[in-house]
Amino acid sequence: MTNHSDSIDPTDPIDEPAVTLRTPAELADALPYLLGFRPENSVVLIALQGPRGRFGGRVRLGIPERAEDWPAVAEQLAQCLMSGCERRSVRPDGVVAFLCQEPGGSAGDTSGLSGRQVMERLRPLAQTLRTACGDLDIPVLEAVCVSDGRFWTYCCPDQRCCPADGTPLPPAGTSVLAAATAYAGRQVGPDQGKLRARLKPWRTAAAAAQESALHAAAVALVPRILDEGGHDEVAEETLDLARRLMARLAAAPPKPDLLDADLQDDELLAHDEAAAVILGLQDRTTRDRAAEWMEGQEARSALRLWRALARRCVGPFYEHAAAPLTLAGWVAWSLGDLIEGQEALTMALAADPHYTFALLLYPVCGADDDPEPIRRILRGERAQREPESAVAEGASTTDDASQHLGAVDHLSPAVSAAASVPTGSSRPVGPDVGFGADAGAGAGAPTEPEARTDTDIGSAPRGHRRRSRPSARTTRPSGGAGTGPRNRRPAVRRDTRSDQ
Numbered sequence: 001m002t003n004h005s006d007s008i009d010p011t012d013p014i015d016e017p018a019v020t021l022r023t024p025a026e027l028a029d030a031l032p033y034l035l036g037f038r039p040e041n042s043v044v045l046i047a048l049q050g051p052r053g054r055f056g057g058r059v060r061l062g063i064p065e066r067a068e069d070w071p072a073v074a075e076q077l078a079q080c081l082m083s084g085c086e087r088r089s090v091r092p093d094g095v096v097a098f099l100c101q102e103p104g105g106s107a108g109d110t111s112g113l114s115g116r117q118v119m120e121r122l123r124p125l126a127q128t129l130r131t132a133c134g135d136l137d138i139p140v141l142e143a144v145c146v147s148d149g150r151f152w153t154y155c156c157p158d159q160r161c162c163p164a165d166g167t168p169l170p171p172a173g174t175s176v177l178a179a180a181t182a183y184a185g186r187q188v189g190p191d192q193g194k195l196r197a198r199l200k201p202w203r204t205a206a207a208a209a210q211e212s213a214l215h216a217a218a219v220a221l222v223p224r225i226l227d228e229g230g231h232d233e234v235a236e237e238t239l240d241l242a243r244r245l246m247a248r249l250a251a252a253p254p255k256p257d258l259l260d261a262d263l264q265d266d267e268l269l270a271h272d273e274a275a276a277v278i279l280g281l282q283d284r285t286t287r288d289r290a291a292e293w294m295e296g297q298e299a300r301s302a303l304r305l306w307r308a309l310a311r312r313c314v315g316p317f318y319e320h321a322a323a324p325l326t327l328a329g330w331v332a333w334s335l336g337d338l339i340e341g342q343e344a345l346t347m348a349l350a351a352d353p354h355y356t357f358a359l360l361l362y363p364v365c366g367a368d369d370d371p372e373p374i375r376r377i378l379r380g381e382r383a384q385r386e387p388e389s390a391v392a393e394g395a396s397t398t399d400d401a402s403q404h405l406g407a408v409d410h411l412s413p414a415v416s417a418a419a420s421v422p423t424g425s426s427r428p429v430g431p432d433v434g435f436g437a438d439a440g441a442g443a444g445a446p447t448e449p450e451a452r453t454d455t456d457i458g459s460a461p462r463g464h465r466r467r468s469r470p471s472a473r474t475t476r477p478s479g480g481a482g483t484g485p486r487n488r489r490p491a492v493r494r495d496t497r498s499d500q
Contacts, residue, residue, distance in 0.1 A: 019177045024162070026177070028144050028151040029170050031098055033181045034058065036339045039100045040192045043073070043125065045081050045133075047092035048141065056092060057084040059366075063101055063125070070125045074132040082136050084367055097129050097143040115148030116165055126154040195343045198262055199310045199325060207314040210271050214317045217275035225283055238280025239289060245269060245277065246293070246301040254304065265308045274312045281309075281323040287357065290327055292382045294334040294375060303331045310344075313351070322352035326361065333365045334375060341365050 021027055032038045034046060034055060041063050047056040059080045064073055078095075085092050099122045103113045113121070122145055130140040143154040150166035172178070202210065224230035248268050254261040281287045293302035306328035313321035325348035333341030342365055348358040365371075 019180050024142060024144050024153040025167060027096060027142060028146050030177050033177050038191045042100045044098040045077050046096045047081055047085050048094040049090050049092055056090060057081055070128050074128040078132040078136055092138050094139050094141040095133050097140050099126060099145045101147055103148055115150050118147040119145040119152045195340055198307055199344055199347055201314045201318060202311055210312045211315040213271035213275040217279045221279045234280055235283060235286040238277055238286050242277050242290060246305050249304045250301040265304050269308055274309055278309050278313060278320055282320060287323050291330055292378045294331055294378060299331050299335055303328060319352050322348045322355040322358060325351060326358040330361055334371045338368060
């Protein structure tokens with residue numbers, strides 16, 4: 001068995017006690033505490049720094065389905081980890097690699113496989129990762145596979161300490177690191193599957209009614225948005241309706257259980273209301289103004305609305321989820337929830353790999369950069385348009401924010417043409433739902449996709465092009481809210497719900 005003396009301080013302050021991890025079992029148990037959630041179908045690289053092997057930057061990416069993609073992904077991950085560490089002026093002295101995949105997972109054909117078979121299937125990926133890191137003069141000191149409640153190490157051939165059938169993972173919450181994390185006041189967030197479930201489209205009978213409402217909204221709104229005279233009118237209608245929906249959500253405090261909270265929010269929105277906001281957000285300028293709802297109670301209500309709208313992008317309107325998912329990722333990140341921010345942005349790029357706003361936010365959120373420079377830009381934009389809404393001391397002009405952004409490596413304001421930032425190697429790999437760079441660096445792409453214009457509205461559904469103009473509603477319309485969302489998902493508890 002490979003022994004390590006890898007010290008980690010879960011809370012970073014130097015006066016906190018360090019926890020030393022010496023075995024693959026301790027490393028496997030530590031992974032959820034290092035990331036803040038339990039990864040699924042993921043390859044994770046974590047840098048070790050200094051003579052004591054302190055954990056540093058980390059990157060995560062979904063395991064590609066095709067084995068022929070593994071070399072490019074391994075090279076990309078190694079480069080991302082290196083560049084992320086170098087931005088902090090600390091070169092990694094070693095790497096610990098984790099491969100996490102359950103039997104029956106989404107990457108490749110793993111249905112019917114045992115945990116051991118999954119481990120053997122991923123062995124070439126582990127070797128490719130070791131080669132890619134070695135090419136950068138970063139040794140992989142340990143490579144661990146976690147599957148089916150067990151773990152294996154690819155670095156120790158001695159079956160006396162590392163049996164071929166793997167070693168059971170210790171019970172959750174029983175390790176020294178778990179105790180130290182709890183003592184520090186930190187908790188491991190929900191599994192990736194549970195995070196995604198809050199943002200995934202409906203898959204039950206209610207989805208049909210929502211899809212019909214989306215078709216009707218596309219027929220009514222898209223011609224108006226594309227018409228020079230109707231664009232501004234639709235933008236104001238969209239933002240006004242979104243504000244009313246946020247006020248409605250704010251008046252209903254969220255329930256403690258995540259599933260119950262989402263169901264409650266779903267019942268508070270009518271199908272045609274949701275459809276109108278979803279279609280309106282496909283316009284870039286309207287979406288950018290909605291991104292200004294990023295702080296305080298306003299942001300909490302907005303996040304609930306963006307989650308609910310993402311769940312309603314059903315059927316052929318799945319690509320339209322890129323807008324509410326990106327807004328959800330941005331607001332979650334702005335509120336300090338880095339994990340949900342990363343997951344939502346990952347899903348936004350799965351819905352539309354060329355969605356510019358998500359492409360710009362994705363690498364800086366993945367690198368755990370400070371969102372404050374972007375908030376300053378948005379405050380400045382709002383202050384110029386709505387002086388009464390500006391925070392007198394905190395608001396800055398776009399030019400001031402852009403100067404500040406110039407001092408932050410590759411940070412993009414996403415909504416300001418004044419700050420031009422290259423995205424190049426900071427784009428994620430392909431449209432896989434599983435991809436993501438989590439706390440060390442943005443994941444780069446081996447190819448450079450052509451950017452899609454954010455104003456490409458209604459491209460998926462093609463309905464009859466009628467120029468009907470729906471009147472703005474000030475009350476909830478009948479036939480939508482409270483009549484379907486309860487049927488959209490099985491009535492099971494959140495902890496037993498399957499990730500579809």
